[in-house]
Amino acid sequence: TSDATPSQVVYHGTRLLPFARTSSLAMKLCSANLPRLGKSVAVPAFERSGLRAGIVHLGVGGFHRSHQAVYTGRTLALDSSWGICGVGLVPSDKKMQEALESQDNLYTLVTKNSKATSVEVIGSICDYIFAGERKSAENVISRLADDETRIASLTVTEKAYMIDDATGDLDDTHPLIQHDLENPDSPKTPVGYIVAGLRRRMEMDKMPYTVLSCDNLPMNGKLTKKVVLQYAERVGSEVGLREWIEEYGAFPNTMVDRITPATTPEDIELVRQGYDIEDVWPVCAEDYTQWVIEDNFVQGRPRWEEAGALLVDDVEPYELMKLRLLNGSHSALAYLAYLTGHRRVHHAMGDDDVFHYVTKYMDTVHPTVPQVPGVCLDAYKDVLKERFANPNVSDQVARLAEDGSKKMVGFVRGALEELIADRADTKAIAAAVAGWIRHSEAVDMSGEAIEVKDPQAETLKEFAIKAKSMGSAPFLGRFLGPRFASNEAFRKQVDEYLKQIEDEGVRDVLKSFR
Numbered sequence: 001t002s003d004a005t006p007s008q009v010v011y012h013g014t015r016l017l018p019f020a021r022t023s024s025l026a027m028k029l030c031s032a033n034l035p036r037l038g039k040s041v042a043v044p045a046f047e048r049s050g051l052r053a054g055i056v057h058l059g060v061g062g063f064h065r066s067h068q069a070v071y072t073g074r075t076l077a078l079d080s081s082w083g084i085c086g087v088g089l090v091p092s093d094k095k096m097q098e099a100l101e102s103q104d105n106l107y108t109l110v111t112k113n114s115k116a117t118s119v120e121v122i123g124s125i126c127d128y129i130f131a132g133e134r135k136s137a138e139n140v141i142s143r144l145a146d147d148e149t150r151i152a153s154l155t156v157t158e159k160a161y162m163i164d165d166a167t168g169d170l171d172d173t174h175p176l177i178q179h180d181l182e183n184p185d186s187p188k189t190p191v192g193y194i195v196a197g198l199r200r201r202m203e204m205d206k207m208p209y210t211v212l213s214c215d216n217l218p219m220n221g222k223l224t225k226k227v228v229l230q231y232a233e234r235v236g237s238e239v240g241l242r243e244w245i246e247e248y249g250a251f252p253n254t255m256v257d258r259i260t261p262a263t264t265p266e267d268i269e270l271v272r273q274g275y276d277i278e279d280v281w282p283v284c285a286e287d288y289t290q291w292v293i294e295d296n297f298v299q300g301r302p303r304w305e306e307a308g309a310l311l312v313d314d315v316e317p318y319e320l321m322k323l324r325l326l327n328g329s330h331s332a333l334a335y336l337a338y339l340t341g342h343r344r345v346h347h348a349m350g351d352d353d354v355f356h357y358v359t360k361y362m363d364t365v366h367p368t369v370p371q372v373p374g375v376c377l378d379a380y381k382d383v384l385k386e387r388f389a390n391p392n393v394s395d396q397v398a399r400l401a402e403d404g405s406k407k408m409v410g411f412v413r414g415a416l417e418e419l420i421a422d423r424a425d426t427k428a429i430a431a432a433v434a435g436w437i438r439h440s441e442a443v444d445m446s447g448e449a450i451e452v453k454d455p456q457a458e459t460l461k462e463f464a465i466k467a468k469s470m471g472s473a474p475f476l477g478r479f480l481g482p483r484f485a486s487n488e489a490f491r492k493q494v495d496e497y498l499k500q501i502e503d504e505g506v507r508d509v510l511k512s513f514r
Helices: 006-012 031-036 062-066 068-073 093-101 136-145 175-182 190-203 220-239 241-248 265-275 316-340 345-349 352-368 377-388 397-401 404-421 427-439 457-470 473-479 488-503 506-511
Strands: 053-058 083-088 107-112 117-122 125-130 151-154 210-213 254-257 283-286 290-294 310-312
Touching: 053 068, 053 136, 053 190, 062 068, 062 107, 062 283, 068 083, 068 117, 083 093, 083 136, 093 125, 107 265, 117 265, 125 136, 136 190, 151 190, 175 190, 175 220, 190 220, 190 241, 210 220, 220 241, 254 316, 290 316, 316 345, 316 352, 316 377, 316 397, 316 404, 316 427, 316 506, 345 352, 345 377, 345 397, 352 377, 352 404, 352 427, 352 506, 404 427, 404 473, 404 488, 427 457, 427 488, 427 506, 457 473, 473 488, 488 506
Parallel strands: 053 083, 053 151, 083 125, 107 283, 151 210, 290 310
Antiparallel strands: 107 117, 254 290
């Protein structure tokens, strides 16, 4: 990139290569084989045997491996004390533990633009703990309490923060939170682990670690601090845990961005056939990446700015830009595109009706995004559409449609609220909400079942079916809030689009934005 340092360019291996070459000489990815990899594969530029885990990261999925772990890896030649100890909290994370352990915690990052591909081995993860096994909770808490640990970071998805969307507070009615409140020394939730580690450090008279949320939540650091303090008050009021965390801790806000589809068998075969590497779980991502971080850390941090991250005093303008224009547009197109029959995002963006609708949606929410230092928002919107249309990344529409009960609140509701207050045009958002409601019925326009992946899937379906006879008001009130259900103008727009979807089809809704 134009702002990369010379050392970054050498490490990143920015030369993009065609990947048509095939070979039957693929070798297992492991430390011993790094020197034998082809010259087209970038490898870690630091000595991994000396890594120490200064970061404990909860939720090592595709996004963490394409984003924070990559930025961190590019700083480790400067300071090897910032290695990452990954932590898996859910049963499916057992597969990640097995994959990483079988490869000395190495994996390949496949970076794709519309024309070419580059491959790089990432080596910033130096340990991994799966928290789903006996005594493993204590292993995680001990690692959090360790002197080496100075940052605890998270990419656990919006739903794992256990927030009650109606109040914005910790959802202490959730069964997992209730478990943690009763068993604070063997937690199951990210919040439970973060607080258990902080309490252990307080009892050992150590400074707290910085808690760094890297999830797509509005003001993610502020929100994480809120639920952590509320939980700490419930489990540690007798020792003043909440007050200690509030006085000495830090919860920086961040904005993260890199489109990272789920790994496919084709991706694994690409790495094997094109680059002679046997990697059981590579990660693929677009070539665009951005990380904006509030520079507020209590025990230091890696020199992420040397790897291209932007360290700032105020993240909010960048965050609103990304959440409302990128994530909001992703959610808006997901439901209508899926109901139209599209399954890949780049195919959807190649549909003129979808493309013009996404353009209209971005233009609608643009006025709710503040000026961002050094960014032209019109140019940013154009870049977003190019990224969505990247055929080499080939993201799944169904992935974008997941967790709508959280995403529509986090990515769409704030902009909608401002537009209603300003009496501005809200039709594009109303169409998106109508698509969400129709998709939530869990059956497409041809009668085929839709797998709705959402923690509230059954409730969504119940209220979506109610909308057929009662209109959108109950759904809006339950999932976006009573103020939207009671707004007659917006509610009528949603109802009209729902009727148009049923009577004339989704295509006609999209065409109305041409």
